[in-house]
Amino acid sequence: MQRYFVKHTLQVGQTITTTPDLYKHAITVMRLAINNEVELVDDTQHVFLGKLITDDKTTHQAQLLITADITKVVEMPIDITIACGIPKGDKAETIVQKGTQLGAKRFLFLNTVYSVAKWIGNKQTKKQARLQKIAFEAAQQAHRTFVPEVQVLTDFEQLLHYPATQKLVAYEESAKQGETAQLVKTFTAMQPQQSLLAFFGPEGGIAPQEIAQLQANQFKLAGLGPRILRAETAPLYLLAAASYHFELRH
Amino acid sequence: MQRYFVKHTLQVGQTITTTPDLYKHAITVMRLAINNEVELVDDTQHVFLGKLITDDKTTHQAQLLITADITKVVEMPIDITIACGIPKGDKAETIVQKGTQLGAKRFLFLNTVYSVAKWIGNKQTKKQARLQKIAFEAAQQAHRTFVPEVQVLTDFEQLLHYPATQKLVAYEESAKQGETAQLVKTFTAMQPQQSLLAFFGPEGGIAPQEIAQLQANQFKLAGLGPRILRAETAPLYLLAAASYHFELRH
Numbered sequence: 001m002q003r004y005f006v007k008h009t010l011q012v013g014q015t016i017t018t019t020p021d022l023y024k025h026a027i028t029v030m031r032l033a034i035n036n037e038v039e040l041v042d043d044t045q046h047v048f049l050g051k052l053i054t055d056d057k058t059t060h061q062a063q064l065l066i067t068a069d070i071t072k073v074v075e076m077p078i079d080i081t082i083a084c085g086i087p088k089g090d091k092a093e094t095i096v097q098k099g100t101q102l103g104a105k106r107f108l109f110l111n112t113v114y115s116v117a118k119w120i121g122n123k124q125t126k127k128q129a130r131l132q133k134i135a136f137e138a139a140q141q142a143h144r145t146f147v148p149e150v151q152v153l154t155d156f157e158q159l160l161h162y163p164a165t166q167k168l169v170a171y172e173e174s175a176k177q178g179e180t181a182q183l184v185k186t187f188t189a190m191q192p193q194q195s196l197l198a199f200f201g202p203e204g205g206i207a208p209q210e211i212a213q214l215q216a217n218q219f220k221l222a223g224l225g226p227r228i229l230r231a232e233t234a235p236l237y238l239l240a241a242a243s244y245h246f247e248l249r250h
Numbered sequence: 251m252q253r254y255f256v257k258h259t260l261q262v263g264q265t266i267t268t269t270p271d272l273y274k275h276a277i278t279v280m281r282l283a284i285n286n287e288v289e290l291v292d293d294t295q296h297v298f299l300g301k302l303i304t305d306d307k308t309t310h311q312a313q314l315l316i317t318a319d320i321t322k323v324v325e326m327p328i329d330i331t332i333a334c335g336i337p338k339g340d341k342a343e344t345i346v347q348k349g350t351q352l353g354a355k356r357f358l359f360l361n362t363v364y365s366v367a368k369w370i371g372n373k374q375t376k377k378q379a380r381l382q383k384i385a386f387e388a389a390q391q392a393h394r395t396f397v398p399e400v401q402v403l404t405d406f407e408q409l410l411h412y413p414a415t416q417k418l419v420a421y422e423e424s425a426k427q428g429e430t431a432q433l434v435k436t437f438t439a440m441q442p443q444q445s446l447l448a449f450f451g452p453e454g455g456i457a458p459q460e461i462a463q464l465q466a467n468q469f470k471l472a473g474l475g476p477r478i479l480r481a482e483t484a485p486l487y488l489l490a491a492a493s494y495h496f497e498l499r500h
Contacts, residue, residue, distance in 0.1 A: 101480060101483050141478065180498045181498075226322070228391065233352065237352065247475045247476060248430045248473075248491070
């Protein structure tokens with residue numbers, strides 16, 4: 001069933017009028033018919049069934065009756081922020097789209113020493129808006145109740161002082177040296193609702209001075225297995241491993 | 251350091267002559283200079299250092315001296331085959347490229363009931379060759395010692411009888427019904443060298459008659475967490491979870 005986010009609070013028995021966007025997608029594109037239902041997620045992350053009860057094709061306005069609360073837990077028990085040195089091409093889009101499916105709470109992008117692509121001025125605003133839209137659409141498709149937030153940080157200092165219970169850096173050199181314990185150790189130490197900030201370098205990797213600064217600010221170096229992962233694959237590995245650890249193991 | 255596959259067996263002290271492909275990439279593109287080194291993986295999956303000792307720029311022939319055996323374990327301890335209903339667009343490429351980085355041993359693609367894209371006749375051969383090339387390049391970049399094999403199956407029967415110690419189907423309906431135990435149970439039951447065959451549907455999902463046939467042939471239904479994953483994300487989730495389970499946990 002199609003899922004949509006609404007920007008207010010819903011309750012069972014209420015009737016709501018469609019916004020132009022909702023009308024366009026649910027009725028014009030997806031051809032929702034009278035008495036058919038969609039899922040609606042409200043601003044408190046509750047999920048409801050909404051049944052189409054009126055549809056005025058001339059004014060493009062329709063009404064949905066909220067028939068049931070079908071909320072269930074689909075959000076990761078820990079709050080994961082994925083921070084990335086700006087990657088090349090459309091890799092930021094891949095990270096946000098698939099990272100949203102895999103349960104990330106927030107994405108941070110920032111220029112780093114070895115970033116080849118740079119987002120400056122106007123491009124930074126455009127990229128942020130585009131990535132936020134991708135997160136919104138991916139959250140709907142993945143049936144999430146939370147839309148991850150996308151931010152572009154102004155500098156490395158902001159990353160260093162970003163608040164989190166635990167902080168990791170995915171470091172290729174650690175992986176090469178056979179570091180295999182840190183990720184498990186970090187996950188095992190975490191309680192529900194706590195936050196993890198994980199930083200990933202761009203294609204060129206992380207500069208030694210950046211590693212030193214990260215380590216001086218409580219970031220721990222973690223290997224993600226013995227193979228070399230690309231810039232856009234490493235965050236997906238971490239998120240899938242977190243889901244396996246927190247959502248599948250009992 | 252750049253890594254290349256060679257099609258014969260190497261030993262320390264030996265001198266080898268570059269193939270045209272190796273010359274082109276290592277010397278023309280990557281500008282390897284005399285006394286610089288590359289990694290060479292031989293046909294027994296051993297990894298060696300090769301030092302450039304001669305380079306004839308006119309004949310485009312160069313010699314590498316094999317200086318050391320630097321083999322270490324980079325292959326997943328269990329043998330994972332990813333089988334996919336043919337997905338749309340370039341998603342098969344994404345699955346093979348990122349799945350190779352994440353340690354898959356083999357990729358199978360096949361037409362299924364809900365496949366929108368179909369690979370028929372000539373297209374099947376072309377796709378297989380293209381995907382095999384992607385696996386080869388991704389294996390080099392990921393510093394693997396094994397190049398995953400890509401096959402296109404002729405029918406669903408072939409999948410049903412494909413040999414494996416354990417067989418799973420990633421089933422969206424299982425995930426929706428909160429199935430969270432099967433993946434952990436399967437991984438926990440497996441010993442090194444055993445094989446896992448995991449089947450993933452295309453965008454449209456898996457038809458009820460296909461699920462029935464799979465279940466009748468020892469495939470177990472597994473959920474991959476509470477969010478709805480896209481066709482190309484689900485195999486990556488399984489591989490990352492397997493790496494976390496078998497390569498990081500102790």
